Amino acid sequence: MSAPCRILHDASLRERNTFRIQAHAKRLIEVADAAALPEALAGESARPMVLGGGSNLLFAGDPDGALVALTGVRSKIVSDDGDAVVVRSDAGLEWHALVMSMLARGLNGLENLALIPGTVGAAPIQNIGAYGVEVRDRIHAVEAFEPATGRSLRFAPAECEFAYRDSLFKREPDRFVVTAVEFALSRDPAVQVEYAGIRDELAAMGVDGTPTPAQVADAVIRLRRRKLPDPAVIGNAGSFFKNPIVPSDQAAALQDENAALPIFRGDAETTRKLSAAWLIDACGWKGHRDGDAGVSEKHALVLVNHGAATGMQLLDLARRIADSVRKKFGVDLEPEPRIVGAKW
Numbered sequence: 001m002s003a004p005c006r007i008l009h010d011a012s013l014r015e016r017n018t019f020r021i022q023a024h025a026k027r028l029i030e031v032a033d034a035a036a037l038p039e040a041l042a043g044e045s046a047r048p049m050v051l052g053g054g055s056n057l058l059f060a061g062d063p064d065g066a067l068v069a070l071t072g073v074r075s076k077i078v079s080d081d082g083d084a085v086v087v088r089s090d091a092g093l094e095w096h097a098l099v100m101s102m103l104a105r106g107l108n109g110l111e112n113l114a115l116i117p118g119t120v121g122a123a124p125i126q127n128i129g130a131y132g133v134e135v136r137d138r139i140h141a142v143e144a145f146e147p148a149t150g151r152s153l154r155f156a157p158a159e160c161e162f163a164y165r166d167s168l169f170k171r172e173p174d175r176f177v178v179t180a181v182e183f184a185l186s187r188d189p190a191v192q193v194e195y196a197g198i199r200d201e202l203a204a205m206g207v208d209g210t211p212t213p214a215q216v217a218d219a220v221i222r223l224r225r226r227k228l229p230d231p232a233v234i235g236n237a238g239s240f241f242k243n244p245i246v247p248s249d250q251a252a253a254l255q256d257e258n259a260a261l262p263i264f265r266g267d268a269e270t271t272r273k274l275s276a277a278w279l280i281d282a283c284g285w286k287g288h289r290d291g292d293a294g295v296s297e298k299h300a301l302v303l304v305n306h307g308a309a310t311g312m313q314l315l316d317l318a319r320r321i322a323d324s325v326r327k328k329f330g331v332d333l334e335p336e337p338r339i340v341g342a343k344w
Helices: 034-040 095-104 123-127 198-204 211-229 248-257 274-282 312-331
Strands: 006-014 024-031 057-059 064-071 075-080 085-092 139-146 153-156 177-185 236-238 245-247 261-267 271-274 293-295 303-304 339-341
Touching: 006 034, 024 034, 034 064, 034 139, 034 177, 057 312, 095 211, 123 177, 198 211, 245 248, 248 261, 248 271, 271 274, 274 312, 293 312, 293 339, 303 312
Parallel strands: 024 064, 057 339
Antiparallel strands: 006 024, 075 085, 085 177, 139 153, 139 177, 236 303, 245 271, 261 271, 293 303
16 A cells, blocks of 8 residues: 555544544555545445534444545645636545635635534535535536545536535435635625624624624624533534425424524525524424433534444434424424435
């Protein structure tokens, strides 16, 4: 095996997922240079599972077969017309590190997505989003390797089939290994601050007038740290459930009965997005704990591992939460994280 690759056998995954769930991989293949993927995966008979930062995973059991983790962390400008700039980043780079390094270089557009855990390669898979921005709004291209064919591919944004917390890569798990992502950024300091909470946070920071992108990032970081538990302190994968999207007439009927229920525009004029956190909190789950499996006291959307919870214990809790929301409100909840070793 060439230098850019390393194979670990019976590898513990506890420190490679933010839930801190104990699981093991038969083989964990670390690849520093995506060009080495054909050689690294040549002996694998089945699709390897791709492991990024482990921030959007729930191991309810050990994964089958091999795992591949890309560890390259380079980023560079690939085109620059003075205002519009395209930056290419290796998949293994930590997402928040990319956001902050771009801001330090005067390149804007990712500031609303600050402090989201995970790697650059995971960002298009999940179509990560926060505070009024989704990563698809900033993606110029996605590069990927297809193990089954040995092809290296390049996807334009439309070919990624992005949707709310979804993409082609998520709907066909492990078909592709995302190797790099190109982002369309700008030196224009225009910012998006209309999402609830950002303006109030900026005011609390003493920011008057139009904020800079760096100030927006600081506001987002303050909000996330205050509202969400730190995975370094207590195991979690951030928001466990997607905000459900329902027909607008169903949303209106629910709000007639529950005036405080937050409702947002959905993915079309005829749909609305409901606050999953509000629905879960209204069912009494916030702060709930069954042994070491629980719901955060900070945010009803976040399931937490207080120490020794298993993935199946957390999955059982999530199922019971979803069942209670369905019975009380007639709304189905879907998990955001990928569940390994069990079905939802």
